[in-house]
Amino acid sequence: MPSTNYFELFKLPQTFSLDVAILESNYRKIQSESHPDRFVTASPAEKLASMQTATTANEAYQTLKSPGLRAAYLLSLQGVTAIDEKNNQMPADFLMQQMEWREAIEDAENASDVSTLENLLEEIGIAGKSLQESLKNQFQHNHLSEATDSTRKLIFMDKVRADILKSIEKLD
Template sequence: MLDLKQDYFALFGLTPAFALEGERLESAYREIQARVHPDRHAHLSDAEKRLAMQWATHANEAFRTLRSPLLRGAYLLSLQGVDPQFETNTAMAPEFLMEQMEWREALADARAEGDEDALEDLARDLRQDARTLVAQLGDELDGRQNLAAAADTLRRLKFLDKLQNEINDALTALES
């Protein structure tokens, strides 16, 4: 059976890096799930069924983590002993703080006016900014190996992710 202590990259036979091939990750995940899925072990003892369930859970968590740029970046930092301090380090560059305020105001205005087009525009802008940050994060982790800068970029990306979820909630509320 597989080793539950393996890091997520080793589990899928991948080199620890921010850049990864999505198809290779998907293929490795499907292969592991085919081997450890609890349904395949229904005829075994309770202990063996529990072990299969632990493996399936571990593989699911590993897959979820590695396919998300935000989670993958945080995981790579954790492997290096770096905590991005999402909740405790709120220091950001003044320009980013200004952008945050502008985005929050735009969201509040669009929500108050029920303006679906403004929400869609804001969501599109945030997705573009997030793509830029993801590329920057990849360079910081894989290229320059600047872990402090990567942690800062992750905090920015986390903010954009949170704001994107708020926009999605606002759009869902408009549809109701």
Template sequence: MNHFELFGLTPRFELDASALAETYRLLQAKFHPDRFAAAPQGERLVAVSRAAQINEAYAILKAPVRRAEYLLSLNGHDLRGETRTLQDRAFLMQQMEWREQLDEVRTASDVDAAIDALRREIKDEHQQQMQHVQSQLDQQSWELAADTVRKLKFIEKMLEEIERLEDSLLEL
């Protein structure tokens, strides 16, 4: 049973986040290991396994990039642990520019403004790429969607690096 089936959903990128959360709560209540504390060991082990499966499925389905990656894997395009590099030269150049901007933030006259500007730029790109991947997945353009997910994963890592940099600058 795949994660979508577990939650009674059609395997597609767009989903109702509140319905997903509500189904998660219902499944957790039904299969929480505490409910099986007095049950035989076999039933307890099944409950623990089922609860872990529910938690993993929910974590993947609630995160749009992870959900897109999971949809791709269901359709024969498993990106986890791959070593293939992105071939989009324009995006590779953009990556280098963002890295340079991130390095320059430390010495900016207004560090907060520099961080905010970079974050805004990258979030705008994230939003555009999310629209692309939704359309590509809806059209079952698996290879294009896989490349877009690769871009999104890089973008999310950049946003994490910005947060780490901001946190480190606040500690000074």
């Protein structure tokens, strides 16, 4: 199966800033037509095709909906691998920031302090929003190396957020 361009799939321009409402409505339109529920009584071949289309649509939707994954996907379309296990260079100041966050999470978790964790979540959320603004510009001007840095940061921030949520869940 030829790999599908996720932006083309949802009839969206290949840019970082996208209209989430169009993404959602086009996703639903594709699922309305291709979801396996529409092929319960169809032939095995049609069932398989429906399964593949619906699976791809789900994957594409999740990728484009998340700003970090969307940025990494845009880079991959230009031949840039944002997340590579061998090369995860980060600016020193961002590494410091990350370490601070991790320490704060650990302390709050040990102190069973959910409200601090929730504040951290919000803080990182705001930092993420401003990164997304930078990414818009970087992609617009095709500054790929800067965009790669920002994308890595964004994806790492998503991981930190996931860890905070896990900690909160543990304390609940």
